[in-house]
C-alpha cells in the first residue's frame with residue numbers, strides 16, 4: 001500500500017513537472033549542418049539513444065560537437081570521437097544550467113533547460129530545447145518587445161503566455177510544442193535581463209480570458225498606425241475581443257509612419273493582370289492612383305488590402321496612395337507596422353510611459369477581455385523572486401559601466417547554486433526589429 005502511494009505520488013509529480021515544461025524547436029529557420037555546444041553554468045548528463053554516454057557530467061570547459069551524417073549524428077565530446085548515434089539528449093542537473101550554442105551560419109545563443117538533437121529530414125539538425133514553461137515565456141518576452149519599464153514586459157508576458165497555453169499543440173505532429181520564430185513566437189535566446197524577468201515573474205499566473213473564462217487569442221503587432229483592425233478584416237473569423245479601436249498611442253513611435261515608392265506602370269499592371277481590373281477606365285484608374293484611408297478600409301476596388309500588402313511587401317494595410325507629379329511613380333504613405341489586430345506593442349509602450357496600468361492597456365486592445373489570475377499561482381514564490389530581482393536591478397544601477405552586458409550572471413546570483421566565474425552576455429535589442437521576421441507574421 002505504501003509502495004502504491006509512493007508510486008502514485010511520483011506519477012503525480014512527474015505529470016505536474018511535465019505540464020510545466022515545453023518543447024521548443026530552436027534554429028527552426030536555419031539549416032544547421034554543424035553545431036558546437038559549450039557549457040556556461042551547471043552540469044549536464046549526455047545521453048545517446050537513451051543510454052548515458054559520458055560517465056562524468058559535462059561542465060564548463062568541455063564542448064560537444066554534432067554534425068548530421070547519413071541520417072544520423074556524428075558526435076564528438078572534446079577531442080573524443082564517439083562515432084554516429086541516432087539521438088542525443090543533454091539533461092541539465094538543476095534549474096541553473098546554461099548551454100551556449102554555436103551553429104555554423106547562425107548566431108550564438110544561450111538557453112536554459114535540456115537539449116535534444118536528432119537528424120532533420122533535409123540533412124539539417126532538429127534541435128529542441130526542453131525547458132520550463134515560464135523560462136520559455138521570459139525568453140519570448142525578451143525576443144518580442146523592446147522597452148524600459150517593467151509593465152511593458154508584464155503585458156507581453158501575459159499575452160505570450162495566453163497564446164502559448166492556447167496553442168501548445170501547434171507543432172504536435174512534429175514532436176514539439178512551438179518553433180522559435182514568429183510563426184509561433186520569437187524565442188531567440190534565454191532571458192538575460194533582470195528587468196524583463198521581473199515583468200515576466202510579476203505576471204505569474206496571469207492570462208487573458210473571455211466572459212466564459214476561456215483563453216482568448218492574443219495577436220499583437222508592432223504598431224497599429226493609429227487604429228487597430230478587426231480580426232475578420234485580416235483573417236476569416238470575427239472575434240468579439242478583436243475589434244478595431246482608435247489608438248492615438250501608436251503615433252510618434254519608431255514604426256508609426258512609412259513610405260514606399262512604386263512606379264505607376266507596376267501599380268496599374270498589378271491590378272490589371274492579377275485582379276482583372278480595366279485600368280484604361282479613367283474612373284478605375286483614378287481610384288487606384290488616389291486611394292486614401294483616414295479610417296482603416298478592407299479593400300481597394302474589391303481587392304483585399306491584405307493581398308496588396310503581401311504582394312508589394314508593405315509594412316501595413318493602413319496606407320494611402322498619391323501620384324508623384326515629378327516622376328512616373330506613386331508614393332504609398334502608410335501608418336503602423338504589422339497586421340494591426342489586437343495589441344499594438346508601441347502603443348502599449350507609450351501607454352506604460354504615460355502611467356496607464358497594464359490591465360487597462362490590455363483591455364484597450366482586447367475589447368471585453370478579462371485578466372484572469374490563476375489562484376494556484378504561488379504568490380509567495382512570486383514575491384520572493386520579485387524582491388530578489390529588485391535587489392539585483394538596484395545593485396546593477398550602482399555599477400560603474402551602464403551597459404546592457406551582465407558582468408556576472410544574475411540568474412546564478414538568484415539561485416545561488418554554485419560559485420562560478422564572471423561571464424559576459426550581451427543581448428542586442430535592435431535585432432528584434434529585424435525586418436525579415438515580420439514577413440512571417442501572416
Ligand SMILES: [Zn+2]
Pocket residue numbers: 170171178179180181183184185
Ligand atoms: Zn511555429
